[in-house]
Amino acid sequence: MTERLSPEDLERRLRQIGDERYHNLHPFHKLLHGGKMDFGQVQAWALNRYVYQSAIPRKDAALIARLEDRELRREWIHRIHDHDGIGDDDGGIERWLRLTDGLGLERNYVISRAGALPATNFAVEAYVRFVYERSPLEAIASSLTELFAPAIHAERIAGMLENYDFIDDQLVAYFRRRLDQAPRDVTFALAYVLEHARTIEQQQAVLGALTFKTNVLWAQLDALYHAYVAPAMIPPGAFRPEGR
């Protein structure tokens, strides 16, 4: 990329990153949604993904801590409420814990992250740090994986309900809610990025930020795949499904 892109071309490049790198392409994802996982593997996925879910409000707060524009802070803060809840709404993390409850995982064990894979923690913390250390524009661009999320959530809900008798409608409440939330959020974030990434350097930076974020997601599925699918080498101290 040697020339400044039009907003349309920039959007096309951003979407192309999703086509090539989003974690719906990962073998773990296909196995999970295709009903090819056993109970312990689904547990391991939910347990590790909790680490990511529970860090999202910290990531969004890290961005808000960088924003000097009050209007932008006011716009962004509902994302924290979406995950942490506010008032009577328990929020997305609680919905995720209902999934791990339903999968028979001890809540304190899940919240402690004691059984999560080290690579999961590293990837997630790299994301929080990225948002705090890079420019707000890059931080906002890194949220654009939500462009690709609704398709994966819809696929996940259908695939998991159909293929696993231990998954019921209540357990996929997190994903159902995200079907509404993610498109609203990403419409704002995409418009922001297209408007503010004006120079070629900024455009390269936002493309890099989205690529980074796809890596954060991909690395988490890599870690799960290598530990729980094949060759199933679970690192010391990490969650061990019964009988392994």
Add this chain to the structure above:
Amino acid sequence: MTERLSPEDLERRLRQIGDERYHNLHPFHKLLHGGKMDFGQVQAWALNRYVYQSAIPRKDAALIARLEDRELRREWIHRIHDHDGIGDDDGGIERWLRLTDGLGLERNYVISRAGALPATNFAVEAYVRFVYERSPLEAIASSLTELFAPAIHAERIAGMLENYDFIDDQLVAYFRRRLDQAPRDVTFALAYVLEHARTIEQQQAVLGALTFKTNVLWAQLDALYHAYVAPAMIPPGAFRPEGR
């Protein structure tokens, strides 16, 4: 301090820091509330204090970005709303801008911070960084200057209304609202600190954090005093009242 304090003694030590170091003791504060300032000096104060006010939501977001306890995040986040506003509530920063509006300062100039004293910016950014870099316990302890705020706010409202014909009730709306907000916030923060500062090292750390915060506030009044009161040496580029 060589021995672990009881919660009662720790609270006494915290309050003692206020008695000795809170910025109500600063000569600038006394002059301001006592009606001894001219219009330009009050403008300079409001302009510089905006830098502090407008950084508070970033400071609180920096803390939330560090909190792994969802309940604590849910409790803390209303502070961001108090300042940034949410929905129909314009928030405290907007109320502060009504004060600077009323003092005849251009809004964009205030928001740009271009005329603020460098020392103001340094002190305020040191506070935001402190919260992000130190332990959450220290960050929460640094908010305890609110223990001493209601008295100063009440004094400020009465003193400024009485002494300056250019200050009316609308312009002190920020302080009136803080009379309700600060005690609610500090009750939670004080209880948190007394409960979680258990070792002598933690107790020293929280006393240090509150001392640090009193320095952040004091340094801002120092800067104002040295630039606008005596010997009135306004640094290059900083706001210059008419006729100076």
